[in-house]
Amino acid sequence: MSVRSTNLGFPRIGARRELKQALEQHWKGALSFHQLEQIGAQLRERHWRLQQARGLDHIPSNDFSFYDHILDLSCTLGCVPRRYGWTGGPVDAATYFAMARGRQIGRDDVVAMEMSKWFDTNYHYLVPEFGPDQTFRLASTKVFDEYAHARSLGIQTRPAIVGPLTYAMIGKTVDGADYCRSSLIPGLVPVYAEIFERLRSMGADWVQIDEPALSLDLPLPYREACTAAYAQLATAAPGLRILLATYFDSLRDNAPLAFSLPVDAVHIDLCRGSGQANTESNDLERLLEEALALVGSKTLSLGLIDGRNIWRNDLAASLKHIEWAVARLGADRVMIAPSCSLLHTPVDLEGEDQLDRQVKRWLAFAIQKLDEIATLAKGVNRGRVSIAAALAESDAVVEDRRTSARIHDPRVQQRLRDIAPSMKARSSSFVERNPVQRSVLNLPLLPTTTIGSFPQTAVIRKARAAFKRGEMDEAEYRDQMRAEIRDAIDRQHRLGLDVLVHGEAERNDMVEYFGEQLEGFAFTGNGWVQSYGSRCVKPPIIFGDVSRPRPMTVEWTTYAQSLTRKVMKGMLSGPITILQWSFVRDDQPRRMTSRQIALAIRDEVADLERAGIRIIQIDEAALREGLPLRRADWKRWLDGAVDDFRLAACAVEDRTQIHTHMCYSEFNDIMPAIAAMDADVISIETSRSHMQLLDAFVDWRYPNEIGPGVYDIHSARVPTVDEMVALLRKARSVLTDEQLWINPDCGLKTRDWPEVEQALANMVAAAEVVRKESSTAPAQLFPASARR
Ligand SMILES: CN1c2c(nc(N)[nH]c2=O)NC[C@@H]1CNc1ccc(C(=O)N[C@@H](CCC(=O)N[C@@H](CCC(=O)N[C@@H](CCC(=O)O)C(=O)O)C(=O)O)C(=O)O)cc1
Ligand SMILES: N[C@@H](CCS)C(=O)O
Numbered sequence: 001m002s003v004r005s006t007n008l009g010f011p012r013i014g015a016r017r018e019l020k021q022a023l024e025q026h027w028k029g030a031l032s033f034h035q036l037e038q039i040g041a042q043l044r045e046r047h048w049r050l051q052q053a054r055g056l057d058h059i060p061s062n063d064f065s066f067y068d069h070i071l072d073l074s075c076t077l078g079c080v081p082r083r084y085g086w087t088g089g090p091v092d093a094a095t096y097f098a099m100a101r102g103r104q105i106g107r108d109d110v111v112a113m114e115m116s117k118w119f120d121t122n123y124h125y126l127v128p129e130f131g132p133d134q135t136f137r138l139a140s141t142k143v144f145d146e147y148a149h150a151r152s153l154g155i156q157t158r159p160a161i162v163g164p165l166t167y168a169m170i171g172k173t174v175d176g177a178d179y180c181r182s183s184l185i186p187g188l189v190p191v192y193a194e195i196f197e198r199l200r201s202m203g204a205d206w207v208q209i210d211e212p213a214l215s216l217d218l219p220l221p222y223r224e225a226c227t228a229a230y231a232q233l234a235t236a237a238p239g240l241r242i243l244l245a246t247y248f249d250s251l252r253d254n255a256p257l258a259f260s261l262p263v264d265a266v267h268i269d270l271c272r273g274s275g276q277a278n279t280e281s282n283d284l285e286r287l288l289e290e291a292l293a294l295v296g297s298k299t300l301s302l303g304l305i306d307g308r309n310i311w312r313n314d315l316a317a318s319l320k321h322i323e324w325a326v327a328r329l330g331a332d333r334v335m336i337a338p339s340c341s342l343l344h345t346p347v348d349l350e351g352e353d354q355l356d357r358q359v360k361r362w363l364a365f366a367i368q369k370l371d372e373i374a375t376l377a378k379g380v381n382r383g384r385v386s387i388a389a390a391l392a393e394s395d396a397v398v399e400d401r402r403t404s405a406r407i408h409d410p411r412v413q414q415r416l417r418d419i420a421p422s423m424k425a426r427s428s429s430f431v432e433r434n435p436v437q438r439s440v441l442n443l444p445l446l447p448t449t450t451i452g453s454f455p456q457t458a459v460i461r462k463a464r465a466a467f468k469r470g471e472m473d474e475a476e477y478r479d480q481m482r483a484e485i486r487d488a489i490d491r492q493h494r495l496g497l498d499v500l501v502h503g504e505a506e507r508n509d510m511v512e513y514f515g516e517q518l519e520g521f522a523f524t525g526n527g528w529v530q531s532y533g534s535r536c537v538k539p540p541i542i543f544g545d546v547s548r549p550r551p552m553t554v555e556w557t558t559y560a561q562s563l564t565r566k567v568m569k570g571m572l573s574g575p576i577t578i579l580q581w582s583f584v585r586d587d588q589p590r591r592m593t594s595r596q597i598a599l600a601i602r603d604e605v606a607d608l609e610r611a612g613i614r615i616i617q618i619d620e621a622a623l624r625e626g627l628p629l630r631r632a633d634w635k636r637w638l639d640g641a642v643d644d645f646r647l648a649a650c651a652v653e654d655r656t657q658i659h660t661h662m663c664y665s666e667f668n669d670i671m672p673a674i675a676a677m678d679a680d681v682i683s684i685e686t687s688r689s690h691m692q693l694l695d696a697f698v699d700w701r702y703p704n705e706i707g708p709g710v711y712d713i714h715s716a717r718v719p720t721v722d723e724m725v726a727l728l729r730k731a732r733s734v735l736t737d738e739q740l741w742i743n744p745d746c747g748l749k750t751r752d753w754p755e756v757e758q759a760l761a762n763m764v765a766a767a768e769v770v771r772k773e774s775s776t777a778p779a780q781l782f783p784a785s786a787r788r
């Protein structure tokens with residue numbers, strides 16, 4: 001009788017981003033799909049063996065993906081949108097990647113599936129599309145192939161699959177389909193049942209069904225469909241045990257539902273739901289007690305090792321909780337696990353030689369987290385004495401972090417105390433400052449601009465890599481980046497854009513770049529985390545009080561402004577985005593950290609204005625994504641986010657125009673907060689939703705200016721002039737011409753110059769068409785037809 005050590009998922013990208021390199025080679029035609037598959041198989045084997053070597057009792061399979069595990073699931077369930085021309089049979093690689101990235105070969109021009117944020121993470125999934133007569137059938141053998149692959153290596157795995165409740169909830173209806181997506185769940189169940197039965201026949205003893213949707217507010221039809229679905233799944237494959245994995249928040253009112261389902265084990269997140277996230281404060285002990293009260297005869301999987309953060313586990317505290325559960329349930333009914341899949345953490349801390357040694361000692365990445373799980377299991381099963389050294393080291397780390405002088409900066413604390421309400425308000429209202437800005441900026445009607453970044457070419461990346469390796473000196477690096485900025489400005493002049501950007505060539509990433517320059521942050525050499533497909537980020541680590549020792553962007557921006565008579569937009573990342581896309585300290589409320597970041601950004605805003613920059617964009621790309629999963633928590637979070645944005649932005653005079661940008665945003669529910677941010681201009685993602693997102697701005701009579709994205713930068717597809725004109729006409733039917741800006745959906749760093757130039761030329765041409773229309777038929781202020 002022993003407690004089992006388990007894992008819910010391992011990062012698939014590879015410690016050195018091997019999968020990224022292979023995918024991009026494959027897409028370039030330099031690597032066959034067969035070769036790509038071999039690299040995938042090597043990565044899977046390596047990751048399984050890592051887990052096997054640590055003696056994990058349950059090792060997941062099917063956590064690997066060539067692009068996205070939800071896309072894999074759509075293929076598995078035969079949910080392939082008609083436009084990809086799939087005719088049945090196993091979904092082939094070309095169709096799979098067309099779904100992920102779109103396809104543009106001659107006249108064959110098919111857009112990609114929509115990407116959206118996976119709950120409140122920075123991981124993006126491809127949104128399942130459900131048509132009017134949607135049916136499901138098994139259409140991929142991936143889950144079986146991976147199970148068989150592991151078995152051929154002598155490794156018994158626990159196949160992991162996202163469950164029917166979550167799949168239905170995170171998808172969208174298309175082509176006029178008009179039903180509640182919960183009605184799809186009964187049709188999904190037979191396919192899951194077939195999968196389970198086949199896995200059982202292959203020798204599987206456990207399967208893991210991920211249902212993070214159980215952390216959301218669940219409408220009644222979903223709850224009912226969930227109950228009915230699991231009643232059927234429980235009998236689908238007798239002998240195959242089911243672990244129901246919930247994560248990203250505590251279960252709250254869904255706890256009775258989750259624990260009532262006829263499964264063998266339930267996994268709960270004891271990190272995210274216990275007060276560290278943007279949620280109402282829950283304490284771990286209360287969550288555990290609640291689960292113990294509801295668990296009945298099931299096994300309880302304790303998500304004690306944080307899958308969303310990189311802090312080393314407090315082993316003594318975890319042991320206490322595990323022992324508590326064991327005392328109540330018995331060892332064989334307790335599993336130790338990460339809070340969620342380790343997909344959201346970097347792979348390996350070893351080799352992070354640039355990290356400060358003291359900070360490094362405080363951290364654990366995915367591999368180190370596996371060690372922690374194994375150590376905890378050993379400590380419970382064989383007694384604390386068997387892990388005495390690990391416990392002593394863990395205690396020492398807890399104490400070192402708690403008392404470190406590097407964390408607490410009295411000057412920052414004083415600045416926080418000195419924040420006055422006046423620092424969070426512009427001197428005048430939008431209506432008053434708008435004419436001042438118009439006369440200073442002197443822009444044409446419907447001004448064109450871009451969101452900030454231009455292609456991060458191989459040349460730029462190579463130069464930065466050489467600079468970081470010490471093979472290029474600072475002067476040469478600066479000259480090269482300046483040359484890139486000059487080039488970006490020349491191209492914008494040629495294209496005829498109105499408000500220019502410097503292109504962000506000098507930035508590795510819009511968050512990491514700022515993290516590298518702020519006190520209180522540490523950054524890694526290889527701490528990559530998958531964001532979508534082959535794209536990764538290296539979230540910086542906020543370990544202490546944050547401050548800005550010196551200006552971060554002023555030199556680059558003023559250099560760029562010196563090269564043009566047009567207006568140069570300064571470009572900053574906002575406090576919430578920096579918070580969301582970093583690994584955040586867990587020893588103080590997140591809000592305290594974001595306020596410190598806001599003060600640092602405020603200083604930068606003031607310096608940019610002082611240096612003559614007339615438009616400053618503060619990107620809050622992650623504001624919507626950071627919204628807590630439960631509505632009950634929204635107000636507190638939004639109030640804080642708006643407050644932080646205003647603290648960062650309101651350092652300027654009326655004449656300085658503040659822009660903000662948000663990508664992948666669904667605004668209907670948060671319009672009052674967007675309005676309260678009081679940015680002079682907001683640019684948003686709207687092209688994939690065909691301007692539908694504008695409804696929210698119209699319904700709420702949003703008075704400030706808006707740049708609804710007119711082309712989707714996530715695809716290599718070049719939009720035509722006509723397409724963009726059509727979108728702009730839609731925008732003009734609901735917004736005034738004075739309100740409207742013309743820009744892409746998001747930054748262009750992931751694209752190549754030829755497609756960017758073509759797309760922007762088309763965008764400028766579209767602007768001209770619409771300006772002509774505007775001179776003959778001005779748009780109405782909130783025409784009645786546009787109101788709901
Ligand atoms: C806007 N988005 C962002 C999100 N999160 C962020 N933190 N940043 C964002 O911009 N979330 C939502 C969206 C979409 N998400 C992404 C995420 C990632 C990318 C992206 O393009 N990532 C790049 C890596 C960027 C980076 O860190 N570059 C570094 C290192 C470059 C590199 O690979 N160098 C090579 C050597 C150079 C060579 O020889 O070629 C190496 O180190 O091996 C840099 O520029 O210095 C990616 O490639 O994945 C986009 C949107
Ligand atoms: N300024 C950033 C925003 C991305 S969300 C960019 O253009 O890449």
Ligand SMILES: [Zn+2]
Pocket residue numbers: 451621661662663745746747
């Ligand atoms: Zn964006």
